[in-house]
Amino acid sequence: MSKFMLTCKEASRLTSEQFDRKLGVGQWLALRMHLRLCQGCSRVNRQFQFLRRAMSQMLDSAADKDGAEGG
Amino acid sequence: MSKAQESSTQVKSHELEEHRASLFKFAMLHLRNEAQAEDVVQETLLAAMQGAEKFAGNSSVRTWLTGILKHKILDQIRKSSRERAAEIHYDEDSSEDFDALFNERGAYAAVPAEWGSPDTALSQKNFFEVLERCMQGLPANTARVFAMREIMGLDTVEICKETGISATNCGVLLYRARMALRLCLDQRWFGRNR
Numbered sequence: 001m002s003k004f005m006l007t008c009k010e011a012s013r014l015t016s017e018q019f020d021r022k023l024g025v026g027q028w029l030a031l032r033m034h035l036r037l038c039q040g041c042s043r044v045n046r047q048f049q050f051l052r053r054a055m056s057q058m059l060d061s062a063a064d065k066d067g068a069e070g071g
Numbered sequence: 072m073s074k075a076q077e078s079s080t081q082v083k084s085h086e087l088e089e090h091r092a093s094l095f096k097f098a099m100l101h102l103r104n105e106a107q108a109e110d111v112v113q114e115t116l117l118a119a120m121q122g123a124e125k126f127a128g129n130s131s132v133r134t135w136l137t138g139i140l141k142h143k144i145l146d147q148i149r150k151s152s153r154e155r156a157a158e159i160h161y162d163e164d165s166s167e168d169f170d171a172l173f174n175e176r177g178a179y180a181a182v183p184a185e186w187g188s189p190d191t192a193l194s195q196k197n198f199f200e201v202l203e204r205c206m207q208g209l210p211a212n213t214a215r216v217f218a219m220r221e222i223m224g225l226d227t228v229e230i231c232k233e234t235g236i237s238a239t240n241c242g243v244l245l246y247r248a249r250m251a252l253r254l255c256l257d258q259r260w261f262g263r264n265r
Binding site: 007017043055056059 | 198
């Protein structure tokens with residue numbers, strides 16, 4: 001693989017990893033470049049971001065529901 | 072403690088009981104085992120009753136209980152981490168199961184769909200039921216690590232420590248969880264009318 005040209009498969013791994021650790025400068029740049037050029041991967045990136053927001057609200061949603069059932 | 076103090080600051084056991092169902096749900100997301108989940112919830116409610124005077128009242132009862140429950144869940148995870156280390160190797164053998172999404176040049180065989188403005192889903196109760204079912208569809212270890220990361224908010228170093236799995240394995244499991252949940256939500260929610 002070329003250092004600067006990621007495949008979508010490689011990009012999808014790095015897209016996930018950026019949510020868990022700070023990427024190296026080379027990886028970060030390669031990912032940014034790929035996301036800018038690739039529609040599919042930039043959608044996946046936004047979907048992962050959404051997933052994080054959804055997971056953080058999962059428990060609040062349970063609380064609302066309990067409240068509604070109780071009241 | 073005076074009578075007045077008791078009635079104003081102490082949390083009553085029936086107030087605690089009201090939270091049992093949602094605590095159980097929280098525990099199940101992490102443990103995926105009803106007996107273990109019931110145990111940790113029971114321990115949490117007992118600890119809360121015994122420590123009711125420690126409840127400061129500056130956070131909600133729910134937040135306080137969830138805090139206790141997190142510790143109980145982590146204890147449980149630690150307790151059985153040795154047995155699970157073996158399972159995780161097993162899980163990992165199939166870490167290439169998203170290969171089918173990509174062609175031989177590593178590009179998406181089918182371009183992932185646009186979700187539009189997905190945040191409107193966050194105000195819909197049904198959405199979270201779907202998300203929960205998608206979580207239940209993940210392999211147990213994958214779901215556990217993902218829940219520790221995204222619901223408990225632990226970093227990967229802490230997750231490695233609590234579960235005894237390596238940082239690399241942890242990254243693989245988080246990747247698999249995100250990819251599988253993305254596909255599941257695409258099928259069951261965002262693309263259901265496509």
